[in-house]
Amino acid sequence: MEDSLKQHSHEKAELLGTVIAVQANFYQVRLDSQATLLCTRPTRLKKIGQKVLVGDRVRVKSTEFERGAIAEVLPRKTELLRPPIANAEQIFLVFALEEPTLDPVQLSRFLVKAESTNLNLCLGLNKIDLITYKKREWWGEKINNWGYNPIFFSVIHHQGLEQLIEHLRGKITIIAGPSGVGKSSLISTLIPEVNLRIGEVSGKLLKGRHTTRHVELYQLPDGGFIADSPGFNQPDLDISPESLATYFPEAKLKLSENICRFSDCLHRDEPECLVRGNWERYEYYLKFLDEAIANEQKLAKMPDEESNLKYKVKEAGKRYVEPKLETKKYRRISRRSKHQKLHTMYENQSLNNIEDEDGLREDFS
Numbered sequence: 520m521e522d523s524l525k526q527h528s529h530e531k532a533e534l535l536g537t538v539i540a541v542q543a544n545f546y547q548v549r550l551d552s553q554a555t556l557l558c559t560r561p562t563r564l565k566k567i568g569q570k571v572l573v574g575d576r577v578r579v580k581s582t583e584f585e586r587g588a589i590a591e592v593l594p595r596k597t598e599l600l601r602p603p604i605a606n607a608e609q610i611f612l613v614f615a616l617e618e619p620t621l622d623p624v625q626l627s628r629f630l631v632k633a634e635s636t637n638l639n640l641c642l643g644l645n646k647i648d649l650i651t652y653k654k655r656e657w658w659g660e661k662i663n664n665w666g667y668n669p670i671f672f673s674v675i676h677h678q679g680l681e682q683l684i685e686h687l688r689g690k691i692t693i694i695a696g697p698s699g700v701g702k703s704s705l706i707s708t709l710i711p712e713v714n715l716r717i718g719e720v721s722g723k724l725l726k727g728r729h730t731t732r733h734v735e736l737y738q739l740p741d742g743g744f745i746a747d748s749p750g751f752n753q754p755d756l757d758i759s760p761e762s763l764a765t766y767f768p769e770a771k772l773k774l775s776e777n778i779c780r781f782s783d784c785l786h787r788d789e790p791e792c793l794v795r796g797n798w799e800r801y802e803y804y805l806k807f808l809d810e811a812i813a814n815e816q817k818l819a820k821m822p823d824e825e826s827n828l829k830y831k832v833k834e835a836g837k838r839y840v841e842p843k844l845e846t847k848k849y850r851r852i853s854r855r856s857k858h859q860k861l862h863t864m865y866e867n868q869s870l871n872n873i874e875d876e877d878g879l880r881e882d883f884s
């Protein structure tokens with residue numbers, strides 16, 4: 520192993536891999552050959568503004584033993600800003616049935632938020648050990664009517680995990696959901712080598728303490744990667760009011776069969792609206808619509824850099840929203856502390872002990 524790597528370094532071999540963690544300006548790259556390299560991003564890439572995200576496929580030049588430099592970032596299939604991740608194919612949304620008690624409005628809020636990414640979405644309901652079979656069936660039926668087919672499981676009792684493993688195989692999956700539902704527990708069970716912080720469900724946690732801090736990809740035993748994302752309890756609905764209905768599968772279905780009289784119908788009290796009315800989550804739709812409208816008004820008043828969405832005025836005063844390309848601000852670090860960080864990193868041979876660069880609360884959007 521050592522010999523072959525040394526040989527590589529002499530040849531400055533070019534290798535392909537996936538970025539699995541980013542800390543400050545250093546990148547941990549899992550090579551397709553299964554070795555892990557700690558890499559820098561050369562000034563050349565910085566100059567052309569090429570950012571490197573977790574999930575990126577990269578071509579790497581190995582320079583020294585277990586070190587390398589990113590030579591090229593391959594084109595991305597998908598890209599998310601929050602959490603910052605490239606090439607994710609699906610979101611696995613996890614909720615608990617109890618502890619914390621499943622709340623259909625909160626669940627819908629997360630579902631809508633996840634749908635708005637346009638990634639594939641799968642719902643998992645954990646902690647089946649805490650409810651009766653009858654109650655589980657009740658939830659199953661209810662959520663089927665919303666247009667989802669959840670996977671029921673218990674991490675602690677190893678129940679229902681086969682279906683879930685099958686679903687994750689060979690893909691990059693973002694795991695998301697509120698605090699305390701068992702996301703980190705699940706990853707630790709699927710990949711025993713990783714050591715994630717598992718929190719206790721407490722009053723504090725329910726109010727939004729975050730036990731998971733940064734985005735990192737973990738390689739699954741059967742292939743593919745899973746990203747743990749921080750738990751948060753109330754994602755903002757920074758979604759355009761006009762598109763909100765399409766993030767409810769049951770409303771989307773109605774709209775695919777027929778159209779409302781007005782093309783910009785918000786499905787509230789407009790005449791000849793096909794969406795309004797007899798579906799269970801319609802009241803949630805109205806609630807989220809109010810929030811989306813309020814959010815849009817708030818953003819419109821903000822100076823450009825502070826808002827998440829950029830407003831442009833088109834001819835005839837028609838306004839549309841477009842996502843900003845770059846919202847994240849990076850704290851500058853001195854050359855000296857950079858070197859110290861690198862040093863610590865090599866000592867630890869792991870990024871887990873390095874303090875988060877920006878300890879920010881992230882959500883998916």
Ligand SMILES: Nc1nc2c(ncn2[C@@H]2O[C@H](COP(=O)(O)OP(=O)(O)OP(=O)(O)O)[C@@H](O)[C@H]2O)c(=O)[nH]1
Nearest residue numbers: 673674675698699700701702703704717718731750
């Ligand atoms: N009863 C029961 N408890 C579980 C199960 N899975 C996880 N837990 C517990 O739920 C609590 C929270 O688990 P975590 O894995 O830390 O939750 P998390 O979703 O990662 O939380 P954040 O990192 O805060 O977002 C822990 O005390 C786990 O032991 C389960 O299947 N049944």
Ligand SMILES: [Mg+2]
Nearest residue numbers: 702703730731
């Ligand atoms: Mg966690």
Ligand SMILES: [Zn+2]
Nearest residue numbers: 779784786792
């Ligand atoms: Zn309508």
